[in-house]
Amino acid sequence: SAVISQKPSRDICQRGTSLTIQCQVDSQVTMMFWYRQQPGQSLTLIATANQGSEATYESGFVIDKFPISRPNLTFSTLTVSNMSPEDSSIYLCSAQRFANTGELFFGEGSRLTVL
């Protein structure tokens, strides 16, 4: 299995500010995905991050609000821009190492609280 490290683990942010979450994988992976998990809810896909190309966003998520970088095969960042209390969630980074097994490995998540 891949080991995925996310930073920060948690943060308390002020309304209107932006925060960047970093995701580091211990080995090269083809696909990385960013999910949001609101309190007590399931995981909702924000976007798919490919190395060397623009991220692909799901319906309801836009690049201006959630810009994503994927500069190499082991690293990605997600920025939550102009935050509001509705952005208070856990943000999870995940990676797919082998497409033929389909499984994703997850980081421990970043818990953001927006005041």
Added chain:
Amino acid sequence: AQTVTQSQPEMSVQEAETVTLSCTYDTSESDYYLFWYKQPPSRQMILVIRQEAYKQQNATENRFSVNFQKAAKSFSLKISDSQLGDAAMYFCAYRSGGNSGYALNFGKGTSLLVTP
């Protein structure tokens, strides 16, 4: 889009007993994967078990096994000899098949409580 339904928001089981968590899904695809993930309070999503749709044999991993009914689009998880450490949120997930980079589509989860 494929939907994954977990109809049991909460389940409870006594230590050493067996519990079954339900999951149904809706798809028109013939090639896909199904997963059960566990999320303890630490938030780390941990893969419990995986099933490829083309395989008729039900997957097993130690105390965890699935009942995969492809025609009924059902994928239940059985936990045998439950342990206190099994207490967590359990998510059923679906992924389209093939070698493309498809994300997982998750159900709403079932909270499992294990009592001594």
